[in-house]
Amino acid sequence: MHNPPSDEVLMLRYREGDLSAFEELYRRHSGGLYRFLAWRSPRRDWVDEIAQDSWTGLHQARAQYQPQASFRTYLYQIARNRLTDLLRQPQALVADGSALDPPEPARQGADAELEARQRDRALHAAIHALPAEQKEALILQQFSGMSLEEIAALVAAPVETVKSRLRYAMRKLREHYAAAPSAREEQA
Structure with missing residues (x-):
């Protein structure tokens, strides 16, 4: 082989x-x-x-x-x-009116599909709310499969800085999801 x-x-x-x-x-x-x-x-x-x-x-x-x-x-x-x-x-400030939607889930029942779409959109929104450096490190690691060393080389930062950005990003996502149930209860 x-x-x-x-x-x-x-x-x-x-x-x-x-x-x-x-x-x-x-x-x-x-x-x-x-x-x-x-x-x-x-x-x-x-x-x-x-x-x-x-x-x-x-x-x-x-x-x-x-x-x-x-x-x-x-x-x-x-x-x-x-x-x-x-x-x-300058035209970068003019949005095209279409936020990027997460990939469509596989075909399922209507309720399951709607729930999956809502989860995907919530995750997408939570990631986009992260500070730029944290969001970039998270995307490169989780969605592009880059190693810490590759991310560090790409963003011209020490590996320890990349680790910190990832740690803060994950902490903010956990905090977002920990707060989410209480926000839903308030809306009910």
């Missing part, structure tokens, strides 16, 4: 012109990159644009690629930079 090549090896192959290496990198990382952007972008209409721009940016930068950090960190940094550029533009 042979081990598949690492992302870094594939990127080096792509740098040398191996299109199949790019295809494999895209297969491995397109979903995670899209989820990262969907959670981070304040506008739904930006997600596809930034994802496409990220892959285009990767293609354009391939000749300069050096495997100093993980490939995923390299790719997400391209996406993160593009999102930051868009957020700095």
Whole structure:
């Protein structure tokens, strides 16, 4: 049984012109990159644009690629930079009127589906209410599967800082959900 090549090896192959290496990198990382952007972008209409721009940016930068950090960190940094550029533009303040909805649950009974959708929206809202640095660390770890070291490299912060951000984010989410039942009881 042979081990598949690492992302870094594939990127080096792509740098040398191996299109199949790019295809494999895209297969491995397109979903995670899209989820990262969907959670981070304040506008739904930006997600596809930034994802496409990220892959285009990767293609354009391939000749300069050096495997100093993980490939995923390299790719997400391209996406993160593009999102930051868009957020700095004046039209970034104009929302497109569509908050990002969590992924649709699998088809179930009407009551179960509604309940699942409500839970998903509540989690989505709680995560979006976190401070930006905590939200980013949580999304990268929980939805993109990044290690503490990869997150630290991406956000240019020490690993201990990333751990603290994750700890605070989880504490705030627990506090949010601990307060949620009493808020529901007050509405009843």
